[in-house]
Amino acid sequence: MKFTAIDWPNWQPRETATLMFVRMDGMVLLIRKLQGLGAGLINAPGGRVDPGETPEQGAIREAQEELRVVPLGVRKAGELAFQFTDGYSLRCHVYAASSYEGVPTETPEAIPLWIDERDMPYGQMWADDRIWYPLLLQGRTFHGRFLFDGGIMLGCEMDVAPPGPEAPA
Numbered sequence: 001m002k003f004t005a006i007d008w009p010n011w012q013p014r015e016t017a018t019l020m021f022v023r024m025d026g027m028v029l030l031i032r033k034l035q036g037l038g039a040g041l042i043n044a045p046g047g048r049v050d051p052g053e054t055p056e057q058g059a060i061r062e063a064q065e066e067l068r069v070v071p072l073g074v075r076k077a078g079e080l081a082f083q084f085t086d087g088y089s090l091r092c093h094v095y096a097a098s099s100y101e102g103v104p105t106e107t108p109e110a111i112p113l114w115i116d117e118r119d120m121p122y123g124q125m126w127a128d129d130r131i132w133y134p135l136l137l138q139g140r141t142f143h144g145r146f147l148f149d150g151g152i153m154l155g156c157e158m159d160v161a162p163p164g165p166e167a168p169a
Contacts, residue, residue, distance in 0.1 A: 001085045003147040003155025011081060011145075013091040018059035019046035021136065022071050022097045028117050029100070031066060031110035042124045045110060046092070055093035063097075067112050068105040073098030078132060078142035085149040096136060127153035135160055 021044045022029040030042050045066040049058035056074060063071050080092040104112035115121065117137060122130040128146045135142045141161040147154045 001083075001147065001154075003145075003157070006083055006145075006147065008081070008145050008157075011083065011089070013081065013089040015090050016049045016055065016058075017047055017090055017092045018049060018055050018062060019044040019092055019094045020059040020063045020071050020074075020097060021077070021095065022063070022069065022100050023117070024099060026117055027114050028120075029067070029069070029104060030113045030115050032113060034109055034111065036109070038126060041126060042113065042115075042121050043126065043129075049093075056095060059093065059095045063100075064102075066107055066110040067102075068107065069100040069102040071095070071097030071100050076141075077136045078144070080128065080132065080143075081145045082128075083145075083147050085147070085154070094132075094136065127151070128156060131156060131158060138163055 031045050033039050033041055033043050036047070045063040046059060047062040049055050050061070053061065056076070060071055060074065063069055074095050074097045077094045077096045080094060082090045082092065106112060120133060128144065132142050132144050140163055143159040144156060146156045
């Protein structure tokens, strides 16, 4: 399967998921994922959107389930489309939060990690993160399309909004 062979304008995902990045004072709350897609990697809390909930509601619920925190000051940062060569496909809504309530707590799904955003552990993350996470830091809205064979990125394309008047912290 080639990236250029995918009919992206008419592409439909099998599932819809979310990521929630809680960012405070140059730090971001990430997780060491313990199960499911991407187990063993560092990522943000997130997961599949349940029937009847919006992607934002799903992102908040997933942060509660995985880390026992409630994100506050939530804004949408972007959308990512993932096609895998095995046929699996996923649309991911990416959110950033400026604060949270609760205490980040290890659960069977995740171990909480506070990471300095100047030292992101991209080598332990999905390959696409290094492409779009810097855009989130700049407060730029993005839409990305990615082709993966397992954990290997085979191709990508990004649409990026121009920078706003000020990037959020």
